[in-house]
Amino acid sequence: MKVRKFAISDASLERSPGQDGDIVVGNMVDQRHGGPITIGFGRYAQSQSLEETLVVDDVMVVLDGRLSVTNDGRTVTAGPGEIVYMPKGETVTIRSHEQGAVTAYVTYPHWQEAHEARTRGNR
Amino acid sequence: MKVRKFAISDASLERSPGQDGDIVVGNMVDQRHGGPITIGFGRYAQSQSLEETLVVDDVMVVLDGRLSVTNDGRTVTAGPGEIVYMPKGETVTIRSHEQGAVTAYVTYPHWQEAHEARTRGNR
Numbered sequence: 001m002k003v004r005k006f007a008i009s010d011a012s013l014e015r016s017p018g019q020d021g022d023i024v025v026g027n028m029v030d031q032r033h034g035g036p037i038t039i040g041f042g043r044y045a046q047s048q049s050l051e052e053t054l055v056v057d058d059v060m061v062v063l064d065g066r067l068s069v070t071n072d073g074r075t076v077t078a079g080p081g082e083i084v085y086m087p088k089g090e091t092v093t094i095r096s097h098e099q100g101a102v103t104a105y106v107t108y109p110h111w112q113e114a115h116e117a118r119t120r121g122n123r
Numbered sequence: 124m125k126v127r128k129f130a131i132s133d134a135s136l137e138r139s140p141g142q143d144g145d146i147v148v149g150n151m152v153d154q155r156h157g158g159p160i161t162i163g164f165g166r167y168a169q170s171q172s173l174e175e176t177l178v179v180d181d182v183m184v185v186l187d188g189r190l191s192v193t194n195d196g197r198t199v200t201a202g203p204g205e206i207v208y209m210p211k212g213e214t215v216t217i218r219s220h221e222q223g224a225v226t227a228y229v230t231y232p233h234w235q236e237a238h239e240a241r242t243r244g245n246r
């Protein structure tokens with residue numbers, strides 16, 4: 001695979017599995033491309049909330065708006081140009097505010113594969 | 124390690140090894156923290172250029188300004204909110220323009236360790 005550039009306008013944004021909020025994500029690079037990491041964009045409508053136990057290391061870069069992430073009783077809030085690192089194994093609640101939010105994300109390893117493995121394990 | 128938030132104002136930006144341009148980087152998370160990925164911020168002054176063969180998978184998110192990346196005779200240009208994915212093994216030339224650029228980056232595995240291993244191998 002060669003160097004590639006991505007804009008959010010290139011993304012097919014869809015609701016992520018296991019959540020029913022108005023939060024959509026689109027992978028630009030993932031397990032289909034043969035590399036070790038997943039890269040994508042996310043968009044949160046206003047005042048959404050998502051709780052998740054991370055099955056991968058997940059880095060979010062806030063591109064627009066603002067997100068708060070609560071983990072273990074502590075909350076961090078990130079705005080444009082700021083990074084939130086969510087290590088594998090942590091349980092987080094991600095909340096958007098009045099203006100919603102747009103993010104870029106990178107996960108190691110691929111979050112979709114890890115999700116599917118967890119779902120199979122729960123059956 | 125718990126969830127953490129980073130702003131570029133938290134970074135200690137230093138010239139990266141092996142380049143003499145006005146390009147500075149600062150890791151916020153790396154091999155010292157026990158996880159699999161390095162996370163950091165970069166700042167390019169105007170009209171800088173850096174050629175590199177990537178020893179890791181490297182994702183840059185442009186936060187401000189504009190960068191062009193040339194790889195294998197093809198150039199992509201990214202502005203604020205856009206992502207450039209540079210796979211391990213590729214040789215790239217990264218160029219900033221009149222306004223310079225600020226980036227967030229994520230690498231897998233840790234770029235500093237991979238650099239040091241390459242440097243030792245070259246001796």
